[in-house]
Amino acid sequence: MAATSSFDVVSDFDRQELVNAIDQTIREIKSRFDLKDTKTTVELGEDVITINTDSEFTLDAVHTLLQTKSAKRNLSLKIFDYGTVESASGSRVRQEIKLKKGISKEIAKQISLLIRDEFKKVQASIQGDAVRVSAKDKDDLQAVIQRLKQEDLPVALQFNNYR
Template sequence: MAASFSFDVVSEFDRQELVNALDQTTREIQSRYDLKDTKTTLELGETAITINTSSEFTLEAIHTLLQTKAAKRNLSLKIFDYGKIESSSGNRVRQEITLRKGISQEIAKQISKLIRDEFNKVQASIQGDAVRVSAKSKDDLQAVMQRLKQEEFPMALQFTNYR
């Protein structure tokens, strides 16, 4: 059996699910009594979400709403990187939430080092913002997946292209 099996470790999210979660959050803001008159806006950009609202108190309520809606849509809360709260015109506050996508070089190096140290028969190679893991045995790959799920990384990890 000379065949080799592999999978990719990536950090991605479903953009359409994020759009749906933002739509649900916006609808709930418009219907909730305590948030209705805050003139809150949620804008989804290419790499960030911008929240503009009346106070820090309502901003915290919107964070909770957004996290709840995202969790219900199977989005990891690790994709949200909350920026600094800024004062905006007219006694309003604004915050930018950066969306994390891809594995940084430092984290990719940590993952490949962990695999090299703990699994002798498994190879890991960094390919852009993903890590390719390959081995001759599917059981070894399953063990690597289980080990990576136990580790706490600053981003959500998914396993794709399992062959």
Template sequence: MASTYSFDVVSDFDRQELVNTIDQTVRDIKNRYDLKDTKTSLELGEETITISTNSDFTLDAIQKLLREKAAKRNLSQKIFEFGEIETASGNRVRQEVLLKRGISKDNAKKISKLIRDEFKNVQTSIQGDIVRVTAKNKDELQGVIQRLKQEELPIVLQFTNYR
């Protein structure tokens, strides 16, 4: 009887690290001389961050600060999708930052096709926003993980439920 091994390919981020990133960014904004009096606010929602500030220049500085703090907390830059800059009341600007989580159907198909083309003894199945990879040999699965780490995808990947 041959047993099979599997793992899941997912795209997610640590929500607590993101909360800490936002807190650090807000603290820095309050302490920095050039940003102190801008009345900037960062609001973390379920799937977005809303940045509200007084100018495009300040918004650019806050984006850099947010990216920097996220990188220090090992959050991938790929989770941020900066939206359109909107003008708000009182000569202010607002921007929604979409937080990307989960693997889209197109990316899941790309991942599955890549694995099928390069690894003949490995099966994939798309289950919602997860790609399950199964094989009879653990070494094949290790090879798949190494190959996916080399691939340049617009999302960050993690490998979970390895069994």
């Protein structure tokens, strides 16, 4: 009798890599000629990044820097949920970027429906903010991972607890 194998589909990010990406962004802001005198701040909270700068032009430059540094550290850009640009004191602008973590119920249902439709020998069950995928054959699980990597979902997916 064959034992079943499984893995979890989760949406998470390495917080230390994010801290490093933000530190590199701040260093480059301080050294770049066009951003040096803007008094730009980038602050990392528990689940939000706050950018405070002097104009929307420099805000776009900081976005580009943050995205470049994050991509170099293998962080998906799908973890960033950009909020609206607000006016701050002294004709400055502020923006909060929420950090997305976990798979919502709607996306989890979409993933499990996709697995159920395309892979008959594979079971998917929603467990909180993760999806557990199990099957008797490990090749089927590898095929599911490859298929989910092709799907363009609004969250960054990782596959862990592969047993």
